[in-house]
Amino acid sequence: MREAVNILVLGASGLIGRCVTDELRQRGFRVTGIARRYAPSQRAGSFDLEIPVLSMGSGALTGLIRDHDIGVVVNCIGVLQDGPGSDVSAVHRDFVARLLRAISDSRRAVRLIHISIPGAGVHDRTAFSRTKREAERLITASGASYAILRPGFVIAPQAYGGGALLRALAALPIKLPAAETATPFQTVSIEDVVTTIAWLASRDISDKAAAAVVWDLMAPQPVTLGAVIGQFRRSLGVAKSRPVELPAPLLDLGAKFGDLASWLGWLPPIRTTALAELRRGVAGDPAPWMATIGIVPKTLAQAVGHRSASIQDKWFARLYLIKALVIGSLVLFWTVSGFIALVISYDAAAALLTSHHFPPALVAPITVGTSLMDMAIGLLIACRRTCAGGLIAGITAALGYMLGATILTPDLWIEPLGALVKTAPAIVLMLVALLTLDGR
Template sequence: MAADAPTIAVLGASGLIGQAVALDLLRRGFPVAAFARRFTGAQKAALGAAAVEAPLVDLDARGLATLLAGRKVDILVNCIGVLQDMPGKGTASDAHGGFVSRLLSAMGQQGARPQLLVHLSIPGLAEDDRTAFSATKREAERLISGSTVPFAILRPGFVVAPVAYGGSALIRALAALPLRLPQEEASRPFAATDVADISRTVAFLADAWGQGRRDWRETWDVMERRPHTVGEVVEAFRARIGGPAPRWRLPRALLSLGARAGDLAARLGWAPPVRSTALAEMRRGVAGDPAPWVAATRLEPRSLEAALARYPAGVQELWFARLYLLKPAILAILVVFWFVSGLIALTVAFEAAVAILTAHAFPPLLAKVVTVVTSLADMAIGAAIAVRRWCRAGLLAGIALSLFYMAGAAVLTPEMWVEPLGALVKTGPAIVLMLVALAIFEDR
């Protein structure tokens, strides 16, 4: 790489595409500044000094200009996107159109220093846009096309990458189930994009920029030549991980119900892959024409099969696929377990719970107070586990309280360890289930 290689800022470098692009550009020898609101410990280790934590979407144009000027950025790669509004995550309109508007203003404040904007968007036609996600993505494209900055808008399809998040994680999970998607969804076009094709395109643009070309005003579909269908993509991943043969077809109504449940979970801070927007975008399909991109860059797109061959699957892929859809089930059952057990002890079983304590020398008033406090604690733990922000604390509190119950019972009511229904014996598996929930808590 030449000493005067352009400095590239990757915005949204903690995401599936942004992380892969930033790492590949670093391997190619480009100076890279990888920006994100926050990185995981593994991402910080991989990106090293290139990782820069900053609340990009929250900054105004002046703040963005100052941040970029400090890094002397030549090329900006915008990988920021919000599929559907979530509490505390910003809105799609602000993350797409609003942020791009501020970014363009910031680039205009850079003085005479020219900069290239590489923007990650979505394929398809504007008249087919049916969701806030696609409409705001298209609005961002219009803002960029109407500006005076050099730009290249890249429209990838379903992105295949070494890591999994969101839709790519869901495809893996479906591949681990003996199910087929409903026929209407399974037959939709779903062109794939090897994430390396995106970084190869950015590297091509960076090389041209370093050689002095400044007249970039391009919009390219970056995807395989022949689009697969959604069903074919799932089957390709099934073959990759050695998943079970599909024996049943998933009812369409159940898929729609799952999307509504995902919308509800999102209100509690979770990022489920099955949501109304994701389902609408899948039903719309993914297709485009990569010919202009191929002609301009002379890069041959990798097919889905070629992309998967570059990322061989190990046992970790199989474990992830099997656990991915179990995660919400595990958390949901823990929420019900804690909340309902506390509610029962506080209502229909209140007198029985008090009687157990009074039978072991507890004064009646103290027995009632202890029953109320422990019941409310159980319900609070269930409520905490349901909310993503408090889930980890709720799980740790659940483990601690379970151990306290077991130790207290061993001292006060040891006979409960051998009672017919084994109430205390079952506390051990519940603790293990909470440990499993902690182990798979992180999304990336």
Template sequence: MKILIAGASGFIGSHVAAHLHAAGHAVVAAARGVETARRRAPWLDWVACDFRHDRVEDWAARLAGVDAVVNCVGVLQDGLGDDSRAVHVAGADALFAACEQAGVRRVLHISAVGVDAAAGSSYARDKLAGEAALKVRDLDWLILRPSLVIARNVYGGTALLRALCGIPWITPLVGGEQVFRPIGMDDLCAAVADLVRPDAPCRQSFDLAGPERVSLADAARGYRRWLGFGETRIWPVPRWLAAPAFRAGDLLGWLGVRTPLRSNALKQLDFDVEGDPASWIAATGARPRGFHDWLAAHPAGVQDRWQARLGFARPLARWVLGLFWLVTGLLTLTVARSGAMDVLAGAGLTGTAGALVFWLTSLFDIAVGLAMLAKWRVRSVATLMIAGSAGYVAGISWLAPDLWTDPLGPVIKVFPAMALALLVAATEDER
């Protein structure tokens, strides 16, 4: 079959695309940012799409010769570059209408478990509206609602859970009593491969969930043991204490920084995140693996432990690095101004030349610091920081070589900052 996967660069979509390709299907992989995705999976047929703007007619060429469509597109919340209503409702409906016009009858739509109950979440309301848009179409549709999806790769909520497990001695959780039925990504992909067939059930909604009921606290303990971190003490974080962090996540989202700490994620925890797989299992005979069985079948590697430990250490390193450069530039412009001018004057840089060097270096420090804090082109900015630091060392060596032996180490301390910038650049990837 020729199958179009919308959102093929995402967490679920990338796994589904790889699974269907391995099963021998011709996969048309539709996503935003296809250049990066194409480098990671060049064997797929990539096409650009954008649910925020695409209309029905934009899909005509993409659907040529396609036998079935799997829609995996989703965003957690509105933010810079993300529009939940446009993506989950208008954009999805444009795809569904295009399938209807093109005669592509088989459409599988990945939604989320519990969306019909979670009225307090805009994410759930938009997801539910997207389901309704599909149900009125003359298509052989099927709506799949996964519970917590677990895989070796992590993103969003599962990445946050592993990062919490990477904190030594305690694991802070909001609540902890919420119950999931985790489903392995391999079982989810197998379900999609089975249900995308023309003779599979249609015009139904299935919860894709595993057989094992696991609380959030038990999931954290299971991940800790799986990672080799040993037992932990669960710290139930009061909602009022956690709320500011989630509101900060909302603000970061509008700055283009995606984080699982968003208010929609907090609201989703108040509703059913378990699901009931009985109808799916009865209709297909599926035998999904339970959470602990999945962990036992996928031993953790060093990369899993690194990811868990870096979950909070990496963003902290980025913030420290950004603040270091920003504060350095601001101090140079204010309280340290006379000292900086004296150093320049000692090297013969006075008047216009000295002022030009002073302003350029100060504004450079402030600019790269702000860019790092805003998470704008982090790898490029970190490279500029390393180059700027090398230039600083070279300049100091020429202008004031005696600073190399200063007991406070103003030159020596530059090298750890360069190493930190290298670490931040090397670990920037999030998918």
């Protein structure tokens, strides 16, 4: 057994990284978590550091290892596909190359535990999977003490990414096409992943059982994607409902919309890469892992849990995909309404102000200004980084319209189509979007 060492977790704000960081601390390990940015609820004091680690050179990484007296590095960093600020080659391959140089230059007995993806590489068709496999090859050729872990589909109490998507599919009255539901989809409990990392961290650097290992981490029982969703459906209490099968072309279209959303800063769980990886499936051979550390992996039912879902679980699962619909509808509401008033129905919008005795010199500036403001609010809501500000601006503008109309044109409240009355639900919808904006 190895003396207690300091552990460095890279990517400590992600699903696996956050769970590993928290659970290792609960087990008594000294853990420093590194992430580019944490959600406010994720920060756990001075041991969680916000550092742009992906932009660090090998020399800076060497200093990080030495300064924190690190004996184990757990690399949980990964991105699904290219996008603004994300380059899969830079993240998966180039960063790992710098990290390996840093470990070598530190001249310390450091074990690298690298989180990769299942499979032997013959079905790697996406940039995500190919660059992940390139990182594996760099590690195995480096001469470092390493353990490459290839988890199956990770099931954790927290819902994020693919786990959140499967919960949402289970909660809604829809199901994936038959070809997708039949895909092999072996799972692993996050507790089993943490147990494995804890076992590796406690082994001496010279222990051959923990050196140069590549393990598939997953329950040995073969299951399908449909079975995983079915287990979540039982947990949510909707197993007896009869969902409608989603047409495959609609699923592909949703992935394209997901790609578009990713360029606006969002991280939708369904994108073309995610769909390709889902269709490839998750399969592997956990026997070497099980034999070496003596673990009995949790089954799918044990990982999801036999208890019925709590009300917060149900609300999250039902609202997760609806959230995208809410954001999208608000973007269309503001941009289209502004465009119509500015381009298509400009004369009618201007005539409305004229009929209520607005000074003629102000009619055009007010009509154009409010239309451009509405379109700007829609664009702000569309971008993830500015969405909160756009929603607040939208609520403020809507309240301003209602107040101004009450003072200047109170008769609009009893207008047959109820334009002002319908503004109130729009404000509520923006408030709902604002309160559900957090992604972690």
